[in-house]
Amino acid sequence: MWFDKWSVEGPLYEFISRRDLYDARLEDTLTVDKMILNGEWSWPDGWLDIFPRLANIEVPNIHFGKEDKVRWLTKTYQKVDFSTSQAWSDLRDEWPSVEWSKVIWFKQFNPRNAFILWLAVHDRLLTQDKMAIWKENADFKCVFCSVTADNHEHLFFQCAYVKSVWRELQRYMFQMQGGDRMQSVISNLARFKDSKNIGVIVNKLMVAAAVYFIWQERNARVFKNQIRNKEVLCQNIMDSVRCKMMTIKVRNTRNVQRIAELWNLNWKECRLQAK
Ligand SMILES: [Zn+2]
Structure with missing residues (x-):
């Protein structure tokens, strides 16, 4: 009700x-x-x-x-079964072209990751701080560190566990700065939003994939009691970005070579390929 x-x-x-x-x-x-x-x-x-x-x-x-049954109301007011791709296509054109839109929606983006990142940027995921408003006496604790109830900033950037995930990922990113707040990370990426530099594209893919997999891991722990260790989580994030990277057409420039080396890939016939 x-x-x-x-x-x-x-x-x-x-x-x-x-x-x-x-x-x-x-x-x-x-x-x-x-x-x-x-x-x-x-x-x-x-x-x-x-x-x-x-x-x-x-x-x-x-x-x-x-x-x-949960139904999705489309842009043309039709009730359909919910799917990420339907939601994405309904919402995509509606968004004003604000600074972060190209950080989330760009040529090589992954729809599933982008959708969760978009919700996270808008503070729209159902984190424990929101649940606590309705369950006053419940003792919510972050599933990663057990220190405090989770909220967007904590879950994706401030939590000690998540910080260690970012530290690991940063080794494969391209001069990634922006610190440990959602706003600063997104703003930093937005400064280079139109860049076709492979490093910038990798950074954008990594941020979206990290937020997606951290959210997925959090939910697996809360609802299914399933735990991946940090190494596996990082590997899953990297694998998803690596797959995407290998679909992008690139020229054999110094930047591309640098990224290829970092990710243990080879440039061949306008693509990065596994060695
Ligand atoms: Zn935590």
Whole structure:
């Protein structure tokens, strides 16, 4: 009822607080069908005055006994099954051309990685700091270091474990600077956003892949209790970037040679290839 976007007014928690639910003695976990009585909404007294947006929500036609399903609303307002590629193509044209857009979306980008990076830049992943608003007494701890609840800055840059991952990756990046904050890393990449330098492309691929794999690893640990060690995680990130690098057409310049050496690749017939 409160967290999913099932109505035209979006997720209701955006304007109804936990305190409001508590005062009305409503459960966090309430489902939509429980708020309907004889085909009408059974809003608590006064809610339609405090939250006039509720009046915009029609009583949905609930098919009892059927499983709920997550659907994606496309740009042309069609409901389809969710897929990353569909979401990406719907959202891509909508974004203003801000400084970081070419850091995320560039010719050689990986859609899956870019999508997670885009969400991360917008602080839109469901990290523990957000979950804590709704689970007041829960004791959230970062799955990597167990020191503090995770949030975007911590999870991707500040955590000691993640910092050691970046240190390892940096050996394969090209004069990568930007420090340990999302904003500074992205801004730094944005300074060279139009560059066709292979080093800049590798840096952009690495940042997107690192954020994607760190998020994936965090979720595997939280939800599946599966743990990869740091070396394997770094290797997975490198392998994904290496695959992408080998698809890019490059000339045999000094920069390309330098990157090829760093990654143990050979230049052959306009591509980098495994030795
Ligand atoms: Zn941590």
